[in-house]
Amino acid sequence: MSVPRRSLVPxxxxxxxxxxxLFLDARGYxxxxxxxxxxxxxxxxxxxxVGGLAAQMSLGHAGFxxxxxxxxxxxxxxxxxxxxxxxxxxxxxxxxAAVLLSIPTLKLKGHYFAxxxxxxxEVMRVVAGAWxxxxxxxxxxxxxxSPDSLAAFQFKATRPYYYVMLAALVLVSxxxxxxxxxxxxxxxxxxxxxxxxxxxxxxxxxxxxLAASVISASLTAALGTCYAQLNYFFDPETVFxxxxxxxxxxxxxxxxxxxxxxxxxxxxxxxxxAEELTNHYLxxxxxxxxxxxxxxxxxxxxxxxxxxxxxxxxPRLGRRKVEVAP
Amino acid sequence: MALLQALVDGLLIGGVYAVISLGLTxxxxxxxxxxxxxxxFVMIGMYVAWxxxxxxxxxxxxxxxxxxxxxxxxxxxxERLMIRRVMRAPPVAQVFLTVGLLxxxxxxxxxxxxxxxxxxRTTYQTAALRLGPLFLSVPYLAAFALSAASAAALxxxxxxxWYGRAMRxxxxxxxAAALFGIxxxxxxxxxxxxxxxxxxxxxxVILPYITVSPSVGGQFVVLMFTVVVLGxxxxxxxxxxxxxxxxxxxxxxxxxxxxxxxxxxLFVVFVAVLAFxxxxxxxxxx
Amino acid sequence: MTDLLAVDHVSxxxxxxxxxRDVSFGxxxxxxxxxxxxxxxxxxxxxxVLVGLYAPxxxxxxxxxxxxxxxxxxxxxxxxxxxxxxxxxxFFDMTVRDNVLVGGLMRHSLRDARDLASHxxxxxGLASVADKLAADLTFPERARVELARALCTEPKVLLLDExxxxxxxxxxxxxxxxxxxxxxxxxTVLVVEHHMRAIxxxxxxxxxxxxxxxxxxxxxxEIVHDERVITAYLxxxxxxxxxxxx
Numbered sequence: 001m002s003v004p005r006r007s008l009v010p011x012x013x014x015x016x017x018x019x020x021x022l023f024l025d026a027r028g029y030x031x032x033x034x035x036x037x038x039x040x041x042x043x044x045x046x047x048x049x050v051g052g053l054a055a056q057m058s059l060g061h062a063g064f065x066x067x068x069x070x071x072x073x074x075x076x077x078x079x080x081x082x083x084x085x086x087x088x089x090x091x092x093x094x095x096x097a098a099v100l101l102s103i104p105t106l107k108l109k110g111h112y113f114a115x116x117x118x119x120x121x122e123v124m125r126v127v128a129g130a131w132x133x134x135x136x137x138x139x140x141x142x143x144x145x146s147p148d149s150l151a152a153f154q155f156k157a158t159r160p161y162y163y164v165m166l167a168a169l170v171l172v173s174x175x176x177x178x179x180x181x182x183x184x185x186x187x188x189x190x191x192x193x194x195x196x197x198x199x200x201x202x203x204x205x206x207x208x209x210l211a212a213s214v215i216s217a218s219l220t221a222a223l224g225t226c227y228a229q230l231n232y233f234f235d236p237e238t239v240f241x242x243x244x245x246x247x248x249x250x251x252x253x254x255x256x257x258x259x260x261x262x263x264x265x266x267x268x269x270x271x272x273x274a275e276e277l278t279n280h281y282l283x284x285x286x287x288x289x290x291x292x293x294x295x296x297x298x299x300x301x302x303x304x305x306x307x308x309x310x311x312x313x314x315p316r317l318g319r320r321k322v323e324v325a326p
Numbered sequence: 327m328a329l330l331q332a333l334v335d336g337l338l339i340g341g342v343y344a345v346i347s348l349g350l351t352x353x354x355x356x357x358x359x360x361x362x363x364x365x366x367f368v369m370i371g372m373y374v375a376w377x378x379x380x381x382x383x384x385x386x387x388x389x390x391x392x393x394x395x396x397x398x399x400x401x402x403x404x405e406r407l408m409i410r411r412v413m414r415a416p417p418v419a420q421v422f423l424t425v426g427l428l429x430x431x432x433x434x435x436x437x438x439x440x441x442x443x444x445x446x447r448t449t450y451q452t453a454a455l456r457l458g459p460l461f462l463s464v465p466y467l468a469a470f471a472l473s474a475a476s477a478a479a480l481x482x483x484x485x486x487x488w489y490g491r492a493m494r495x496x497x498x499x500x501x502a503a504a505l506f507g508i509x510x511x512x513x514x515x516x517x518x519x520x521x522x523x524x525x526x527x528x529x530x531v532i533l534p535y536i537t538v539s540p541s542v543g544g545q546f547v548v549l550m551f552t553v554v555v556l557g558x559x560x561x562x563x564x565x566x567x568x569x570x571x572x573x574x575x576x577x578x579x580x581x582x583x584x585x586x587x588x589x590x591x592l593f594v595v596f597v598a599v600l601a602f603x604x605x606x607x608x609x610x611x612x
Numbered sequence: 613m614t615d616l617l618a619v620d621h622v623s624x625x626x627x628x629x630x631x632x633r634d635v636s637f638g639x640x641x642x643x644x645x646x647x648x649x650x651x652x653x654x655x656x657x658x659x660x661v662l663v664g665l666y667a668p669x670x671x672x673x674x675x676x677x678x679x680x681x682x683x684x685x686x687x688x689x690x691x692x693x694x695x696x697x698x699x700x701x702x703f704f705d706m707t708v709r710d711n712v713l714v715g716g717l718m719r720h721s722l723r724d725a726r727d728l729a730s731h732x733x734x735x736x737g738l739a740s741v742a743d744k745l746a747a748d749l750t751f752p753e754r755a756r757v758e759l760a761r762a763l764c765t766e767p768k769v770l771l772l773d774e775x776x777x778x779x780x781x782x783x784x785x786x787x788x789x790x791x792x793x794x795x796x797x798x799x800t801v802l803v804v805e806h807h808m809r810a811i812x813x814x815x816x817x818x819x820x821x822x823x824x825x826x827x828x829x830x831x832x833x834e835i836v837h838d839e840r841v842i843t844a845y846l847x848x849x850x851x852x853x854x855x856x857x858x
Contacts, residue, residue: 057418059425104601110417111360111559115551116600122548123593130587183717190714193703199685200663200694202718202765243429251422288436288540291429298426302419303411 017166026159029280035158037272038165039226042172043245044252044264046219049179051250052259054212055192057110060101060117062245063124064094064217068224069239070128070135073143083143083153087225094221098213106209118242125240140235143228153229161230168226172219177261179215188212189259220249243291255301331460332577338466340573344566345473346528346546347553348480349521355560356497356517359409359420363427365546367397367522369435371529372538379446379533386446386533387468393530394523401522405515413514428543435540445537465534472531476524477566483520484562493517497560548589549576552596615674616641616800617662617693617769622671622681623824624654624661631657633824634671639769639802644795646811646832647804649821650844655804656698658821659771663695664688675769690718692768696758696775698804704747708738711746711757715764728764736760736790752779756787769800776807788814812836820844 024031043065050056071093072086081089105116129138146152148160155161179185187208190198199205228234238244248271256267274297278290350364371393378389408427412419453464484490495503496513504510536542553572557564572592579591615638624632632654639645647655660666662673664685673681680688688694703711709729716725733739736756741749746757755775762770772791776784788810794801805811811818812832820828820835822844828835835841 057421059421104597108600111421112600114417114421115360115555116597119548119551119593119596119600123590123597126587126590126593130584130590183722186710186714186717186722189706189710190703193705194701196665196685197697197701197703198714200665200689200697201715201761202686202689202694203714204684204686243425247422247425247429254418254422286437287441288433292433292437295426295428295430295433298422299408299430302415302423302426303408 014170021159021162024159026157028158031158031162033273033276035162035165035230036276037268038162038169039223039230040248040252040272041264041268042165042169043220043223043249044256044267045169045172045176046216046223047249048253048258048260048264049176049216049219050212051253052263053180053185053188053192054209055258056106056209056213057114057250058117058216059114059242059246059250060119060121061216061220061249062121062240062242063101063117064097064220065224065227065245065249066124066128066236066239067094067097068221069228069234070141070224071221072225073141073228073234074135077141077144082151083225083229084151087222090221090225091218094217094224095214098217099210102210102213106206106213118246121240121242121246125236125242128236128240135236138236140233140238142233143231145232153225165226165230168223172223173261175215175219179212180261184208184211192259251298327459328581329578332581333574334460334462335466336574336577337570338463338470338573339577340570341470341473342528342532342569343549343553343573344569345476346525347550347557347565347569348477348562349523349525349528350550351554351557351560351562351565352480352524353518353521354554355562356493357409357413357514358560359413360417360424360559361409361518361521362421362424362547363431364424364521364525365543365550366428366431366435367401367525367543368529368546369432369538369540369543370397370400370522371526372533372536372542373435373439374526375530375533376444376446376538385448386530387472390472390527390530394527397526398519398523402515402519404522405518409518410511410514428547432540432543439540441540443537443539446533448534451534463535468534469531473528476527480520480524480562489516548593548596552592552599555596555599615639616676617802618674618677619662620672620674622658622661622668622673624657624666625669630824632661632668635821635824635826636671637819637826637829639800641768641800642795642798643800643817644791644815645802646815646818647802647821648806648808648811648818652823653821654824655821656773657824659695659773659804662688662771663693686718689765689767692766693771694762694765694767695771696755696762696773698773698777700751700754700758702746702754702757702761704745706746707743708746708749708757709733709742712760712764715761716766719766725764729760732760732763735763737786751777752783755779759787759790763794767799769802770794772801772803772805774804774806776805776810784810 020034021031043061047058047061050058068087068090071090072083075081075086075089076083101117101120105113108116128135131137135141146154148154148156150160187198187203190203191205191208195205224239227239252267252271253264254267255270256263256265275290275294278293282289282293346368349367350361353359353361353364374393374396375386375389378384378392379386404427408423412423448465450464450468455462455464455467484494492503492508493513493516495506496508496510500510503513549572553568554565555568556571557566557568575595576588576592580588583591617639619635619637622632622635623630635658647658649655657666661668661681664680664683664687668681671681672679675688675691675693678691680691680693703714712732713725713729716728720728730739730742733742736759738753738756738760741753746754749757755777759772759775776787779787784807791801791803791814803811803815815832818830818832818835819826820841827844828838828841830838
């Protein structure tokens, strides 16, 4: 009955997203904001696999993001390997990092897991800063410029990047859907609801959470490569930072509703333009004011609805469809 | 020899880490809240002491009670306006509220004080006592002594006063405490304010050897959690030991690794402790 | 190795307290056995040890001769031993169908698990509420979801922990019929139940646990005449075996 409507909404959204850039300046500021919003929505979606479906509140996704950015860029700078290949290498490294991190931390709950993952992100930031002769250290690293080409993942205008990020968001969302509607999704939701009961009816809880963590980490690393190619320059703070990446990404999924397909879309559509606007209008006036606004926004959102964060996890009509649909 | 010197330095620095982290563990022990913003009270304490020095000419060590008082009042207000409202909310809400606070406080400082690094000049800044082959830095020693004094004061407060006992009772069993006429909400507020005050006090006493900037709190976030987790989250005695251990690890690791990696060693210890002994190193041993 | 499930000198201590103390028994294939005892006798703890949620402090649990007492619960379940939860541990934010389906994921594809879930819901009489959220069910319904979910793991031995709590007589008779049917189908069942009349009529053999120790093992008629059982368990103000112990 609602089948036509269900596929209609995404189709219309996608059509709008495809056509919109044609009406915007290909090198302008608005399209750049939209491109970043798409990238961050995709990151929120990747986080959602671990943070939403498995309810493991990671505050260390910057660790994976930075691995992706640094791996592809260092490969490009030092060996001339295409960023697309570097993206795969970064995703593989992040998957390995996720396995190593998961072995000691997956059994931790709530605050402890958040603390451990936070420490992981910070470790990566410190290493990237300290390993100067390899990573370029705190001064950061630039992506060498090469002519406009999809093969080199480099474009002069923002518009092609917009389409790449849109494709990335669609792909990550499809990955989220595949996990959510597949066996793994059922297992993760069962674990989230009651881990002991899930174990007793045959779910290997460690393996399921590990799988979610590896998928999420490698997608996040691939997006890190996208970020490096889009921004041309980054330093340890911008890709491994706690506030700029780890918290922002988690927040995007949480504000929009964790564990839901549309949550990261809503979160990114709301947060990224809001940040950009405060940066644009206030940032030049006083340093720190946009970050302050961001912190206050976070506080206000939670004070208005402290239970809202979990209320969002209680299935409503839209969510149930996602879960039940074959 | 370098190792022994690093050990001594580590213990002296670690004493301050202990006091800074006492506040965090007190808040968790009594309220069950992990306050990610807590490190900002180090920064607040440092600024209070810096302004006391710049305007009144007061030595940071003497200004440390002022830092305590300022953070105490500010934290009491924060508890009343924000923390209290998420006490029963799920951890995710608590984490993000305090993370929001972490970001907001840092940037308020950035807007108000600017991004300059500020330091004080004292007569004893570069002084050192000679003890055989070892040097004892005077500012380290002074900070350590004041930290030890404040830890002792906290201990007396918790053991000997009605408020201290009431706070411990609330930490153990909120319902039972309420039956004895203790208002748990008041105790939470007191614990939060006291914890912030102690941490700000620690910030003030390190000002003679660490410069202050709006982002200085960030250097302490993971350090404080490491100390607290080493000692067992919520364990006040454990935080003292954890602080000393963390100071020694950090200091001794610089003997073997480049200085940029001193925090890395600490992080690795942190993750390892979280993973293998989340109840703390001491729990179940003593 | 004639017994399907063998419990060999199993103990479980918490700190200084023994919740289960040196318990041994064996259950042959196809038997329907009751496990009774006063509150706090250690019945649920014993179940948790059997399915692997707790490691035994001493002793061994074997399923078809294979030691399972050091395996994680999902491995024990894969070998054919699972339980229902006394305090009802459903996945409350999922639908009834999805709750039950989760039990089938271990051995089947998602599609087959869904078919199995529908079939099992039919069998336990929950087909009409299949698309409700587990949280929206009544207590008796929730106990049946527990049962259906456990059945979907296709166990060889099923441990039922008080699935008849708070049921009306009619509902109880339905569950009793269902359990008998399971036995007919070849399943080996161990039932914890407070309702004595129900368990006496249902089971061919009864184990009695008191303060963590196994004090009797026999047919219902042997049990009601056992001196130790009468003093330890029934002697607490209840004169007859048909008295209901809450």
